[in-house]
Structure formats: C-alpha cells, structure tokens
Amino acid sequence: MTTHSSPDGAASLALSFEHVTKWYGSVCALLDVSFRVDREVVGLVGRNGVGKSTLMKLAVGLLSPSQGEISIGRHVAGSREARAAVGFCPDFDRLYEPLSGVDFVAWMLRYHGFGARAARARAEEVLVDLGLEENMRRPIREYSKGMRQRVRLGQALAHRPRFVLLDEPMTGLDPLARADLSERIRALPSQGVGVLVSSHVLHELEAVVDRVVLVHQGRLLAEGRVGELRDKLPERPHRLRITGARLRELAADLSSWSEVRGVAFTEEGLEVSLSGEVSFYDRLTALAAERQGGIEELVPLDDDLAAVFGYFVE
Amino acid sequence: MSDPVVSQSLGISNSFSALWIAARQTIYLLAFRRTLWWSLPGCAALFVLTFVAGLRAPDPVSGRSVYCVFAWWGLSTVVVPWVAAFLGVQSVHGELEDRTSQYLFLRPVFRAPLLLGKWLAVSLLAVLVTVAAVLALFAGIAQHLDRWPDGVEWELVTAFGWSMGLGALAYSAIAVLFGAMFRRPLAWSAFFIVGVQIVVANLPVSAGLRQLTVTDPLRRVVLDWIEPDGRLARIMWPSETVISVDDIGSPVINLAIITVVCLALACWKYSSAEYESRSRD
Numbered sequence: 001m002t003t004h005s006s007p008d009g010a011a012s013l014a015l016s017f018e019h020v021t022k023w024y025g026s027v028c029a030l031l032d033v034s035f036r037v038d039r040e041v042v043g044l045v046g047r048n049g050v051g052k053s054t055l056m057k058l059a060v061g062l063l064s065p066s067q068g069e070i071s072i073g074r075h076v077a078g079s080r081e082a083r084a085a086v087g088f089c090p091d092f093d094r095l096y097e098p099l100s101g102v103d104f105v106a107w108m109l110r111y112h113g114f115g116a117r118a119a120r121a122r123a124e125e126v127l128v129d130l131g132l133e134e135n136m137r138r139p140i141r142e143y144s145k146g147m148r149q150r151v152r153l154g155q156a157l158a159h160r161p162r163f164v165l166l167d168e169p170m171t172g173l174d175p176l177a178r179a180d181l182s183e184r185i186r187a188l189p190s191q192g193v194g195v196l197v198s199s200h201v202l203h204e205l206e207a208v209v210d211r212v213v214l215v216h217q218g219r220l221l222a223e224g225r226v227g228e229l230r231d232k233l234p235e236r237p238h239r240l241r242i243t244g245a246r247l248r249e250l251a252a253d254l255s256s257w258s259e260v261r262g263v264a265f266t267e268e269g270l271e272v273s274l275s276g277e278v279s280f281y282d283r284l285t286a287l288a289a290e291r292q293g294g295i296e297e298l299v300p301l302d303d304d305l306a307a308v309f310g311y312f313v314e
Numbered sequence: 315m316s317d318p319v320v321s322q323s324l325g326i327s328n329s330f331s332a333l334w335i336a337a338r339q340t341i342y343l344l345a346f347r348r349t350l351w352w353s354l355p356g357c358a359a360l361f362v363l364t365f366v367a368g369l370r371a372p373d374p375v376s377g378r379s380v381y382c383v384f385a386w387w388g389l390s391t392v393v394v395p396w397v398a399a400f401l402g403v404q405s406v407h408g409e410l411e412d413r414t415s416q417y418l419f420l421r422p423v424f425r426a427p428l429l430l431g432k433w434l435a436v437s438l439l440a441v442l443v444t445v446a447a448v449l450a451l452f453a454g455i456a457q458h459l460d461r462w463p464d465g466v467e468w469e470l471v472t473a474f475g476w477s478m479g480l481g482a483l484a485y486s487a488i489a490v491l492f493g494a495m496f497r498r499p500l501a502w503s504a505f506f507i508v509g510v511q512i513v514v515a516n517l518p519v520s521a522g523l524r525q526l527t528v529t530d531p532l533r534r535v536v537l538d539w540i541e542p543d544g545r546l547a548r549i550m551w552p553s554e555t556v557i558s559v560d561d562i563g564s565p566v567i568n569l570a571i572i573t574v575v576c577l578a579l580a581c582w583k584y585s586s587a588e589y590e591s592r593s594r595d
Contacts, residue, residue, distance in 0.1 A: 060420055063588050084422035094412045098346040110335045111421035155417060 013073060014038050015059060015086075015163045015194060020068035022054055022218075029054045030218045032068070037163065037194045041185055043209035044198035045309055051218045052198040053091060056165045059196070060088040072163060084112065087156035091167040091198075093148055097141040101127055101151040104140060105158050112159040126158045127151070131180070146177045153181070164188060166197040170204050182208045214309055243269035244296035250287075257283065271301070332423035336431025337438075340405050344439055349400045353443040357450040360388065364454030368461055377461035378470065379546050382536075385451050385474045386550050390532055391507075393447050394478050395485045398440040399503040402489025405432045406580075407499045410589050426581040433490045433577060440482035448475045473539035481532045484569045487576035488528070494584040528572060531565030538565070 015037040022030040030051045035042075044052045057063045059070055061078025070077035072085050096104050105123035106116075114122060127136040130150040135143065140151060149169065156164055166185070170178050185208050188195050199205045205212065206226060214221040214229070222229050242250065247270045251263045254272055259280035261273040274280055288295045344350055367380050406429065409415035418428055452471050455461065488506065492499035515529035524530040533551055542550065 062416060062419055080422040080424070083420060086420070088420050090413075090416060092413055094414050096343065096414055096417075098343065107335070107339055108417060108421065111332060111418070111423050 013162070013194075014071075015196065016071050017055070017059070018069045018071070020055075020058060020065045020070060022051070022058060022063065023066045028218055030058075030065075033215070033218075033220045034068075035213050035220060035223050037196050039189045039192060039194045040210040041189060041195040041197060041208055043205040043212040044196055044215060045205060045212050046198075046200065046215035048200055050215050052200075052215055053167055055215070056088065056167050056196065056198065059163075059165055060086050084159070085162040087159065087161035087164045089152045089156040089164070089166045089169055091171065093145070093152075095140045095148060095151060097139065099140055100137045101132055101140055101143070101147070101154070102136040104151060105154045108155045109158050114159075122158055123154070126154045130154050130184075146173050149173055149177075149181075153184075161193065163194045163196065166195065168199055169197060170199060178204065238274055239301040240272045240274065241266070241269045241299040241301055242272060242295055242297070243299070244294050246291070246294050250291075250294060253287065259283070269297075269299075329424055329427040332421075333427035333431040333434070336418075336428045337434040338431075340432045340435035341439065344401055344405060344435065347401075347404055349397075349404060350439060350443070353397065353446065356393070357443075357446050360384075360393075360447055360450040361454040363388070364451045365457055366454075368455045368458035371461075375461070376463070377455045377458060378467055378540075379549075380461065381452055381455045381470055382540060382542065382546055383549055384455075385448065385470075385478075386533070386536060388451065389444065389447055389474065389478050390481060390529060390536075391511075394440070394444050394481045395503075395507045395528070397443045398436065398482055398485035399489045399492075399500065399507065401436045401439055402433070402486050403493045403499045403503065405436055406490050406493030406584075407496075408493075410493070415589065425585040429490065429494065429581050429584040430577065433486055433580075436490065437483050437486040440486050441479045444478045444482045445475050448478060470540060473536060477532055477535040477539065480535060480566065480569050481528055484528045484532075484573045484576075487573040487580070491576040491580040491583075494580045494587070525563070525568050526572070528569065531568035531572075534565035535569075 017033055017035050020030055020033045021028070033051075033055065044055060046052050054063065058065055059072075059077050061083055064078065072082040075081040075085070077086075096107075099107070102120065102123045105126060106114075106119040109119035109122055110116070124136065127133070127150070130153060132147060132150050132154070135147055140148065143151065149171070153166070153169065156166070169181060169185075173181060182204070185195055185197060189210075197205065197208065209226075211223060211225055212229070213223040244250070247265070251265070251270055254260045254270075255263050257280065259275055261275050263273070264271045284295070284298075364380060364384050367384065368377065371380055409418075419425065448471055452474075456466050459466070489499070489503060492502045492506075496502045511527045511529045514523050515527045515533070517524055537547065537551065
C-alpha cells in the first residue's frame with residue numbers, strides 16, 4: 001500500500017497512474033503511462049486497441065500492472081478498499097440475462113455490504129434515476145441496448161463510488177440517450193465523483209470532459225485541456241476562419257504569403273489553411289492594424305478534439 | 315480510507331456473507347439453465363429402466379442385485395459426474411467466458427469466497443439431483459415385490475444416497491477446478507471422467523494412483539455399506555476378487571482430500587488469474 005502525500009492532502013482523493021506498463025506476454029499494451037484523475041471528468045482518447053480498456057481494467061483491479069503503480073487515494077488499485085471506492089461500466093454488453101435490472105444491481109450491492117432491503121431500495125433508486133422505472137423489473141434479456149447500458153451504468157454508480165470509470169459508455173445509445181448520459185457524467189464531479197471516460201468518438205467526449213488524456217499505441221501522447229493541447233502545436237498545420245469586411249482583398253493578400261497553404265470562401269467567411277509558422281499571426285496582426293478594422297473575428301477550426309488527436313498521432 | 319460508505323462496505327462484506335450470497339445467486343442462476351431441468355425426465359427414465367429390468371431379469375436375480383448394479387454403474391459413472399461437471403462448469407467457466415464474472419470481481423470481496431459459494435451451490439444441486447436419481451432407480455425396482463424375498467431393503471437407498479452424495483461433492487470440486495483453470499473444461503471433465511477414471515480406477519489394489527480418482531473411493535464406500543455377496547461384488551468391481559479397504563486407506567478421507575485439494579487449487583487459480591489476458595489451457 002502506498003501513501004501519496006501532498007501539502008493540502010488533495011493527493012489522497014486522486015486516481016493516480018504512476019509509470020504504468022502492461023505486457024501481455026511479449027506484447028506491450030501500455031508503456032510508462034502516468035496521469036491522475038481528481039474530482040473532474042477526464043477523457044481517455046485513443047483509437048480502438050490502443051490500451052484504453054487495459055488502463056481502465058488496471059484501475060479497477062481486473063488486471064495487474066507489469067510495472068508501475070495505480071492507486072486510488074491511499075490504496076493500491078485492486079485492493080478491497082480501492083474496489084469499494086470505484087465503479088466501472090465495462091464496454092462489453094454482457095449481463096445476467098435471466099435477472100431483472102433491479103435484481104442484478106441489488107445483487108451487486110449485496111457484495112458492498114448492503115442488506116437485502118437496502119440493496120433493493122438503492123437499486124430501484126438508481127435505476128429510476130437512470131430512467132428505467134417502467135422496465136427495471138423485466139428480465140434483462142428483453143432490454144434494448146440503451147436499457148442494458150443504463151443497467152451497466154447503474155451497477156457502477158449504485159454503491160456511491162468516489163471514482164467512476166466508463167469504457168465507451170455512449171456505444172449503442174440513441175442521440176437523446178447520449179445527451180442524457182453526457183449530462184449525467186458532467187454532473188458527477190459536483191457530487192464529489194471523479195470520472196474517467198473513454199471513447200473513440202471524439203466529439204462526444206469533447207462536450208463532457210474537463211481534460212483529455214491522449215493514448216496511442218500504448219503510450220500517453222499528451223494530457224490537458226483540449227485548448228491547451230492545441231496551443232502546444234503552434235507549428236502544426238491548421239485552419240482558421242476569418243470574418244470581416246473586404247475579405248476578397250484579404251484573400252488576395254494572404255494567398256501570396258508563404259505561411260498560407262490556401263484560402264477558400266465559405267458562407268461563414270474566409271477559410272485559411274496554414275502551414276503552421278507562428279509568424280503568420282504577427283503578419284496578420286500588422287495587416288489588421290494597417291487596414292483598421294477589416295478583420296472582425298478569427299476562429300480556429302482545428303481546436304476540436306479530433307483535430308488535436310490527429311495532430312498528436314501524426 | 316475514512317469514507318463511511320467504504321468502511322461500511324468492507325465491514326459488512328466479510329468473506330462468509332460473500333460466500334453465502336454467491337451460493338444463493340448461483341442456485342438462482344442455475345435454476346434458469348436447462349441442464350438442471352433435464353434431470354427431471356432423466357429421473358423418470360431411470361425409474362423406467364429399473365422397472366423394466368425388474369420385469370425382464372431372470373428369476374433368480376434379486377431386486378437388491380438389480381438395484382446395486384444399475385445404481386452403481388448408472389449413477390457413479392454417468393449421472394453424478396456429469397451432472398456435477400455440467401453445473402460446475404456452467405457456474406464458473408460460463409461466467410468467465412461471457413465475462414459476467416467481471417461484475418463480481420469488481421466488488422470489495424475476495425474471490426475465493428465467491429468460488430466457494432459457487433461450489434456450495436453446485437454441490438447442493440448435484441446432491442439433490444443425485445438423491446432424486448437414487449430414489450427413482452429404487453422406486454422402479456421396488457415395484458417388483460417378488461424380487462425382494464426378505465422385504466424391500468430401504469437401507470440400500472441410504473447407502474447409495476450417502477455414497478453418491480459424497481461423490482457429488484467431490485465431482486463438483488473437480489468441475490469447479492476445471493472451470494477456473496481450463497478454457498475447455500468440459501473436454502477436460504470428459505477426459506477425467508471417462509479416460510482417467512476407467513483406466514486408473516480399475517488398476518489392482520496396490521496401485522496408489524487410484525486414490526486420485528473419485529470412482530475408486532466411492533466404490534469402496536458403497537461396498538462397505540452394502541456388503542455384497544461374491545457375485546455382486548465381481549459385477550460391481552470386476553478387477554477385484556477380494557474386497558478389502560485396508561490396503562489403501564479410508565475412502566471417505568480419500569474423497570475429502572480430493573475435494574479439499576481441488577477447491578484449494580481452484581481458489582488459488584480463481585484469485586490470481588487475469589482471465590482477460592491469459593490462456594488457461
């Protein structure tokens with residue numbers, strides 16, 4: 001058992017990955033991954049098969065790291081104390097089919113020390129909250145995909161964990177259910193719950209997360225807020241939208257600049273593809289001053305998670 | 315961690331209650347499996363079997379002999395091991411294969427009580443099916459009162475019920491072990507039940523290897539109870555001419571050792587394995 005200390009004691013509330021490496025035989029699934037999750041929503045971003053699920057299973061004790069350490073508060077991941085503090089919603093769609101949703105969640109709660117009545121009451125409370133009030137007593141085998149996902153989420157939340165790990169939670173949900181789930185995830189930190197959520201559908205995560213951790217081929221590429229990560233890439237090619245007056249003149253000027261790869265008019269304004277040199281912004285500032293108000297707005301078009309992830313992977 | 319929820323969970327979720335909850339849940343889940351319900355027509359078939367045998371057996375053959383032969387060869391070599399194997403493998407390996415076991419592994423309890431709970435549930439159900447089969451076989455031959463010149467011997471039911479019940483416990487432990495250890499536990503069960511036992515359990519008395527089987531100690535328990543005459547003994551134990559248990563120890567202790575060792579190995583494997591990542595064969 002390891003104790004993480006900090007002057008304000010905040011470290012004891014974190015889910016912390018310290019130089020975690022995981023080998024499956026001769027295959028390295030994760031290599032020297034370090035980051036932490038506090039009471040916030042952290043998105044785990046990466047393509048399929050890059051180690052996102054492995055990271056989550058390590059955190060909940062289903063797997064053990066080959067090297068490094070994962071801790072939840074003061075407890076090593078996988079210990080009984082750590083497991084009591086974590087809820088996990090796996091990505092696979094397997095449940096105890098003959099059981100009803102409420103029976104399944106209540107059964108899982110029994111292992112957390114809930115008595116039979118308390119477990120059932122809490123299971124009903126959680127499933128009603130997740131919108132399964134009408135169906136929670138039907139056998140799970142009769143559930144739709146969305147209902148099954150809610151049951152999986154219910155078993156992860158029912159014991160009031162401090163951290164919830166959600167592996168591809170949006171899979172199989174219709175747009176309304178996705179929006180609903182996004183809201184629920186956003187609300188968890190205000191209830192004192194830290195969230196680590198993975199997805200390969202980046203735009204879904206973007207609306208939900210405070211920070212992202214980018215994983216590729218078992219390595220942590222970067223972590224931070226999406227905007228911060230984009231700022232780390234000033235030299236990378238990206239696109240801008242410029243609005244304002246006299247855009248045709250501006251386009252003619254910009255097209256001769258070495259930093260500009262191309263310009264195009266759209267309904268919203270002038271789209272400029274940049275090769276990445278920082279000098280473009282100095283020149284544009286000078287041009288704007290010269291024209292006195294010709295440029296109204298600069299909108300970066302590549303600040304979204306997909307673009308950031310794409311750049312890092314490149 | 316000082317969180318009251320966490321502390322409460324760990325305080326109440328002790329290993330014993332986890333074992334008990336796992337046992338109840340396993341019984342509940344197995345009740346939905348067809349394997350268990352096939353035992354009902356199976357018992358009816360066993361009744362018909364001994365009833366027909368009572369009609370067709372030559373006159374000098376007693377009801378006792380008919381029952382002992384059918385009960386021994388039918389139950390000990392087919393019904394008990396296969397019922398235990400199917401139930402044990404389904405409850406352990408089935409959950410590992412479809413990954414529902416992961417929901418259990420996430421809970422703040424040790425894995426060993428979970429596995430022991432499953433074994434307890436499988437054992438209870440296997441013993442129930444075994445006792446039903448013992449009664450069904452006996453009921454079939456007990457209809458023929460002319461084959462029981464000294465009256466119907468009800469103590470045979472006790473003898474076979476007790477011994478086959480012990481066998482069900484041991485076979486359940488083996489099935490649970492195979493379920494936790496192998497990717498193809500039913501194939502391994504077939505290899506053990508049919509392959510290993512037929513060969514090893516029929517070796518001469520001096521072969522200590524027989525103590526590694528369930529059939530051999532089980533047969534010695536049965537023979538101890540029913541004290542058969544020479545002819546019946548030869549039918550039940552073709553490789554033996556002299557029935558003696560002194561040479562290879564107490565059969566009940568042998569069965570207990572097999573059961574405990576299998577459960578210990580199964581608990582170790584179930585607790586330490588990363589079922590996500592490793593090949594189990």
